[in-house]
Amino acid sequence: MPVIEPYLPVNRLLLALPHKIRQRFITDCEAVDLAFAEILTEPGERIDHVYFPTESFIALTKPIDKRGNLEVGFIGDEGMLGISLLLGVSISPLQAVVLGEGPALRMDTNQFRRKLTDIPALQTVLQRYLYVITEQLAQTAVCCRFHVVDERLARWLLMTHDRAHSDTFHITHEFLASMLGVRRVGITKAASALQNRELICYSRGNIRILDRAGLEAAACECYASDHAIYTRTMEVKTDLRPMPLHQPPLLDQPIGNEQCDTAKRKKSEQFPDITAGSSPL
Amino acid sequence: MPVIEPYLPVNRLLLALPHKIRQRFITDCEAVDLAFAEILTEPGERIDHVYFPTESFIALTKPIDKRGNLEVGFIGDEGMLGISLLLGVSISPLQAVVLGEGPALRMDTNQFRRKLTDIPALQTVLQRYLYVITEQLAQTAVCCRFHVVDERLARWLLMTHDRAHSDTFHITHEFLASMLGVRRVGITKAASALQNRELICYSRGNIRILDRAGLEAAACECYASDHAIYTRTMEVKTDLRPMPLHQPPLLDQPIGNEQCDTAKRKKSEQFPDITAGSSPL
DNA sequence: CCAGTTATGTTCGCTACCGTCCAGACAGAT
DNA sequence: ATCTGTCTGGACGGTAGCGAACATAACTGG
Numbered sequence: 091m092p093v094i095e096p097y098l099p100v101n102r103l104l105l106a107l108p109h110k111i112r113q114r115f116i117t118d119c120e121a122v123d124l125a126f127a128e129i130l131t132e133p134g135e136r137i138d139h140v141y142f143p144t145e146s147f148i149a150l151t152k153p154i155d156k157r158g159n160l161e162v163g164f165i166g167d168e169g170m171l172g173i174s175l176l177l178g179v180s181i182s183p184l185q186a187v188v189l190g191e192g193p194a195l196r197m198d199t200n201q202f203r204r205k206l207t208d209i210p211a212l213q214t215v216l217q218r219y220l221y222v223i224t225e226q227l228a229q230t231a232v233c234c235r236f237h238v239v240d241e242r243l244a245r246w247l248l249m250t251h252d253r254a255h256s257d258t259f260h261i262t263h264e265f266l267a268s269m270l271g272v273r274r275v276g277i278t279k280a281a282s283a284l285q286n287r288e289l290i291c292y293s294r295g296n297i298r299i300l301d302r303a304g305l306e307a308a309a310c311e312c313y314a315s316d317h318a319i320y321t322r323t324m325e326v327k328t329d330l331r332p333m334p335l336h337q338p339p340l341l342d343q344p345i346g347n348e349q350c351d352t353a354k355r356k357k358s359e360q361f362p363d364i365t366a367g368s369s370p371l
Numbered sequence: 372m373p374v375i376e377p378y379l380p381v382n383r384l385l386l387a388l389p390h391k392i393r394q395r396f397i398t399d400c401e402a403v404d405l406a407f408a409e410i411l412t413e414p415g416e417r418i419d420h421v422y423f424p425t426e427s428f429i430a431l432t433k434p435i436d437k438r439g440n441l442e443v444g445f446i447g448d449e450g451m452l453g454i455s456l457l458l459g460v461s462i463s464p465l466q467a468v469v470l471g472e473g474p475a476l477r478m479d480t481n482q483f484r485r486k487l488t489d490i491p492a493l494q495t496v497l498q499r500y501l502y503v504i505t506e507q508l509a510q511t512a513v514c515c516r517f518h519v520v521d522e523r524l525a526r527w528l529l530m531t532h533d534r535a536h537s538d539t540f541h542i543t544h545e546f547l548a549s550m551l552g553v554r555r556v557g558i559t560k561a562a563s564a565l566q567n568r569e570l571i572c573y574s575r576g577n578i579r580i581l582d583r584a585g586l587e588a589a590a591c592e593c594y595a596s597d598h599a600i601y602t603r604t605m606e607v608k609t610d611l612r613p614m615p616l617h618q619p620p621l622l623d624q625p626i627g628n629e630q631c632d633t634a635k636r637k638k639s640e641q642f643p644d645i646t647a648g649s650s651p652l
Numbered sequence: 653c654c655a656g657t658t659a660t661g662t663t664c665g666c667t668a669c670c671g672t673c674c675a676g677a678c679a680g681a682t
Numbered sequence: 683a684t685c686t687g688t689c690t691g692g693a694c695g696g697t698a699g700c701g702a703a704c705a706t707a708a709c710t711g712g
Contacts, residue, residue: 154513155592162509177498183506217458225464227508228443232435234516235552262689271516276669278690294689311436323460543659557699559660575659575708
């Protein structure tokens with residue numbers, strides 16, 4: 091029984107904008123449909139558009155010496171792709187690949203930079219979002235070092251569930267393996283374990299979340315950490331009118347591609363689903 | 372024969388400032404001496420001061436469920452501690468612990484925020500620096516996942532060498548183990564291997580770099596990546612007069628502590644020592 | 653110079669994951 | 683109905699790192 095929450099298909103970062111400005115911003119965006127496995131940015135290449143997923147979601151991955159990739163970040167309707175423009179750098183640091191097909195809003199880089207200048211509240215919310223991203227990167231490093239595949243897989247499934255707006259989604263073991271930086275067999279084994287515990291069921295790439303609370307218990311504490319940091323940082327109700335600062339000249343010289351705790355939470359209500367429309371920033 | 376480069380003991384980020392402004396900035400700082408193993412910030416706590424190391428250097432670490440720490444970032448005279456203030460967040464995301472004792476410049480948080488508003492060039496250079504940090508976090512995640520202790524140790528020694536302004540420094544195996552997130556035994560083994568190859572020599576915490584080029588060959592490509600990203604991002608000669616933007620309200624509510632390829636480079640001259648005074652931003 | 657502390661070296665069995673290969677199972681196309 | 687490609691499951695030996703314990707060695711302060 092898939093329980094699909096009623097929600098507004100809008101990016102939640104944009105909910106921080108005053109209503110009229112938000113409407114204007116959205117109409118200035120182009121509505122696009124992202125296709126599964128589509129690559130939106132490559133590391134070292136120029137960013138042409140920023141993306142605000144609404145029902146789609148995106149993985150940020152870092153390629154590594156022929157041994158495959160490692161996912162280091164998730165972007166769903168709680169985030170955006172292209173945040174480095176906030177720092178005046180229009181070169182993508184990472185690869186961005188579409189994990190969940192669906193609609194997104196996108197905007198031309200130059201227009202986005204003008205919006206940043208014009209809309210203080212946008213800048214504020216994106217600065218906080220960037221802070222969250224850096225926290226998540228550090229969390230990912232720790233997770234990769236200390237946690238076993240089973241826990242990491244559970245975390246991954248939860249993060250996907252949060253952004254998929256559905257209890258089912260399509261991801262093969264092979265794909266999962268490249269996200270987590272392990273062998274496909276490792277995923278098969280870990281996924282079997284989760285299936286035996288009746289937390290998920292899957293077949294030929296179709297995954298269904300059966301027991302979300304159980305999955306949260308099976309995941310490492312990194313999931314809870316990420317969640318806590320997001321809500322703590324983004325949901326602070328402060329006035330979004332800032333003091334004047336400056337915007338730097340854009341750094342956009344394309345470069346080569348050569349670049350290379352929480353105590354275990356007891357109950358799921360400690361982690362309100364960030365996909366629920368319940369918590370506007 | 373330790374070769375100590377002649378250099379100006381000033382933080383290199385500040386070299387991006389026009390001379391007079393830089394002098395004023397430095398006189399507005401407090402000169403402090405950092406002691407080994409001193410903890411400057413704890414995750415989740417308020418940032419009181421920002422630090423610009425000149426001859427000291429600092430590790431950014433993330434504590435993890437009782438299994439110890441993991442270092443996710445280095446701060447020497449090429450960087451600063453407290454960069455999250457640039458995003459309007461005065462809560463430290465990470466723990467900062469002094470690795471190399473020595474002098475640093477520090478400034479009160481509020482004064483620093485005023486400086487950010489007043490000095491466009493400062494904001495610009497720090498935005499780029501933050502971009503570099505995020506890249507390094509992603510690199511660290513990948514490194515932790517894919518590379519063996521020997522390579523990671525070599526990388527760590529190189530990064531320390533870059534910031535220590537000396538061929539010798541003091542770090543015990545125990546301490547190193549907590550930085551790399553491995554057992555002390557693992558460090559002992561890896562360090563013995565490096566010593567047998569006559570790349571380093573050490574005794575009771577005193578480490579001396581004997582063969583820097585050899586160490587670079589022994590390290591994973593992450594070292595080269597980090598280096599390349601730093602120089603690419605920071606050394607672009609652009610005009611540092613920006614367009615007007617805004618500064619957000621400060622987010623400073625303290626929170627609990629519960630939070631939890633480059634082709635292998637052939638020659639060392641591809642990696643000019645970033646500690647050399649040679650490359651002002 | 654002895655005793656206590658700190659730093660390093662070594663060993664044991666154990667586990668998670670590796671690289672590789674093969675086998676079955678299912679879905680859609682011909 | 684067979685074929686073909688995709689997806690999943692299982693098995694092989696090999697290795698890096700774990701946890702725990704113990705053994706030196708060097709420095710430190712009486």
